[in-house]
Amino acid sequence: MQHNQTAISLPETLAQVWHHSGQLGASGPILPDGCRDLIVTEVEGQRLSWQVSKLFDEPHQPERITVKRMIGFRLKPGAQVNEPALLAALNGLKSWDQASICERLAEHTNLNNRVSEALGCIAEEQLPIAASAGALGVTLKTLQRTLARHTNRSPVYWRQLARIRKAARHIEAAENWADFALDNGFSDQAHMTREFQRWFGTSPMQFAANTGFKQQAQSVAFG
Numbered sequence: 001m002q003h004n005q006t007a008i009s010l011p012e013t014l015a016q017v018w019h020h021s022g023q024l025g026a027s028g029p030i031l032p033d034g035c036r037d038l039i040v041t042e043v044e045g046q047r048l049s050w051q052v053s054k055l056f057d058e059p060h061q062p063e064r065i066t067v068k069r070m071i072g073f074r075l076k077p078g079a080q081v082n083e084p085a086l087l088a089a090l091n092g093l094k095s096w097d098q099a100s101i102c103e104r105l106a107e108h109t110n111l112n113n114r115v116s117e118a119l120g121c122i123a124e125e126q127l128p129i130a131a132s133a134g135a136l137g138v139t140l141k142t143l144q145r146t147l148a149r150h151t152n153r154s155p156v157y158w159r160q161l162a163r164i165r166k167a168a169r170h171i172e173a174a175e176n177w178a179d180f181a182l183d184n185g186f187s188d189q190a191h192m193t194r195e196f197q198r199w200f201g202t203s204p205m206q207f208a209a210n211t212g213f214k215q216q217a218q219s220v221a222f223g
Contacts (some may be wrong), residue, residue: 011106013079016220017098020070027212029059031168031200034119034161034222036081038073038105040096050090052083055153059201071098073105077123077158077222078115078151082108115150118143122155123162123223126185129155158222164199165223167192171208180204 010017015035037053043065075081086108093100121132132155133143147155167184174180181192196204200213207213 009102011102011109013075013109013111014073014102014105015076016074018072018074020072021067023064023066024070025062025064028210029061029201030056031059031213031216032056032161033165033216033219034077034158035220036075036079038075038081038086038101040071040090040101041067042069044068050087052081052086055151057157058199073101074220075105075109076111076116078119078147079109079111080150112150114146118146118155119151119158119222122158126162126166129159132159160195161199162223164195165217165221167196167204168200168207168213168217169223171204171214171217174204174208177204 032055034055036055039051039053041049041051043049086104089104089108090096090101118132118136121127121136122129125132125135127135129143130140133140136143138146143155147153147158151158163185167180167186170184171180177192178189181187181189184192186192186195193203196202196207200207202210202213
């Protein structure tokens, strides 16, 4: 997929607008990235479709279809979506453009400042969860409740996702797998290999050889 910035003023919940056309799903699965996307899809001979993607915990293989046009509106990590209201508003449009979609997103999505701060701390500081809670000035239980309520995921989920995505982004710098694992917060190489298999369905070596995976690791997302 091609990711492009748009000149349209974006709502605070929106991180990026991306575009895709042609075959979908041929290059392999979509990897977990901590973000949800509002996606509009046009397929020749079919009605326009709208969907809000899930927050994936493992690789997701999309249906192999050829799309005339697909536009994705990537929401920032932790953004909350009133999905029924958003889809109803979009389905009610007689015509649409990116500006009209952004207006609906502004009306039906929101971003909690405490959640954004917590996720930013977890992603940037790479600390143990208890230490992240301390850095945020809250108790561990408060951090757990906040993220569970607003993201339906635990602090551990976000910490592990940040760690694996950091390793994925820098994988081309790996010269020695054991050292690379330790440098990226894993207890040893075997631990890193298990986490790559869990999150990406592949080994670190196979990941490093896959151009599509490496491109996904560099995309605008969590971590």
